Amino acid sequence: MTMSVPAGELGTPYLRFDLDGLDRAYRAMRDALPEARVHYAMKCNPARPILARLRELGASFEIASAAELGELRAIGVPAAEVLFSNPVKVPAHVRQAWTAGVYRFAVDSDAELDKIASAAPGAAVYVRLATTAGGSAVPSEGKFGVGPGAAARLLRGARARGLRAYGITFHVGSQMTDPGAWADAIERCAAVMTGLRRTGIRLAMLDVGGGFPARYDSDVPDLRTYAKHIRTAIDRHVPYPVELVVEPGRALVAQAGVMVATVIGVARRGGARWAHLDVGAFNGFMEALETRTALRYPVCDSRDSPRRDSFHLTGPTCDSQDTVRYSVPLSADLAVGDRVYLQVAGAYTTAYASRFNGFDPPGLRFVCSAGAP
Template structure:
């Protein structure tokens, strides 16, 4: 699909299929999930694909990827438990959260997970105590230019730190297995991956010269989804990555990917209803039965994704609206500048596209529960 219009047309039958369902809800298209799996496999014939469960942990999604023989990038023991419940073997999981809760390392290792990422000496020493002999992926910080949501402040070691940590891991009885990085979420620059791969190739050579032959280069996620702006096609990014991998790494080195939104975003449509319309000064507001706290956190102004929206009244006169959620929080604003039909009124439906990633998953994000409440008298 080369445009948003193609994307809309492909899912035009959703409205009639779901007309009797009470809003709000997210419709997940299994056929689209399967198609995305095929596209990634075809685009990256050399690679092993790990779905980032944090993007969408719904059983329907997990079951589909299980049956498609996709592997899983997990961020917590909670996510591992979800996968085990769906009959997924621990050997198909990599615990790639760079910082992990200690008891969850132990639980994961006892369950059979033996691939863990790290990006600090303390995390390395935790793994030595709680997952002895496990395979390690050292998280390296890379340039996140081109990403909508950079990750390079919180995560990753520089090359010197990573080299020292991998050498130290041998002394701790661990198995240094590979390098991993992330170019930032929703990255639209194919060269971002190439720059990062060039960086870790130098590091891999340095470590190799000191007796460690790393078996994996995990190039992480960041593959963009269709929101309001144009993006490079998956195959365009893959061509640059595949060519770089062939030039930079020996044939025996495995290439791993961790797509999240790139696999699930365009398989989901959030269907909402208008519950109020009001004039506020110069702006006219539409209020929906869903907002930024219940599935559209990435539309919040601090992040600012522009979700494509369609209605049953498209084609008429348009008007600029502020689009808001139902809560009593003034920050519950989905968009301050969206063009929609002027005829919209109470009960009309909005179809919010690219809603398959980081929507329903935010209710149990990264598989980590909210703190318990303990009564104290």
């Protein structure tokens, strides 16, 4: 039996990130879609060792701000390889990115076209198409995107403003478990491409976005299944060859991370057992709050006792919403000072973490487990 250690002496919480696990995830993506250029969505986890390893593996990157671009330039990523996919950008960020060498910018409005024409004259733009797909565990659509007619109009408007009508993109929603979700969006993109070709505009890029899932507490389809659906839709509908781009985030980093936490309190309330951890929704697991705990992280503990009991795992703050998971089977003798390991935690944990209520965000520790399953 593992002995308890007083809370505060373990240096928790921290995210233990396996860089070799990142290698495996990246290679799985490349093997599934070798014809696609991988642009990592760095918002998912912008830690510099992760960016550097992906750079070594041959990845490109997608950003939403000038600060993210600064991180990439610090490790030698050429700005020309970066996609600025945030459809609504800070004007000063557009100027900084353009000056640095970024030349491709996403848009979904006339105001954004005007902004780019002013701050980045002659730049290439790609329009964000709205999607109708549902079924993602972390819905992310609705804020951005336009219909096919508006997309075509914006790309024609880009040319009228002296910009290059470069491509079209979409996002089906984060943690999308339906591989068929891409098909409708690709067909709609193809219709825009066909219509534009009649007016003399030929696009160079089809960016099918991210949304590829990680395996949390249940199975998800293999990446090759997603690739088959994407490839079939392109072969069936896209009217001419274009550069294919994907923007994975979660699928590359989630399973490489384990959040190591310490139990700071145990209690029985209303017939339920609660384990209070030194990490919670506000300092690491905001997606638990976003999804009302529907995103279920696999969990185990340092005691690993054969006798089990059900626990609600909650965070250290005094906010009643600060809960990560409900009804998790853990060691029945779980006690203050024990460690709890929340797996598949490499995505959106340290990136989202705040100091709400004065609790520190998790640290980061990098390991290499070459050959590990």
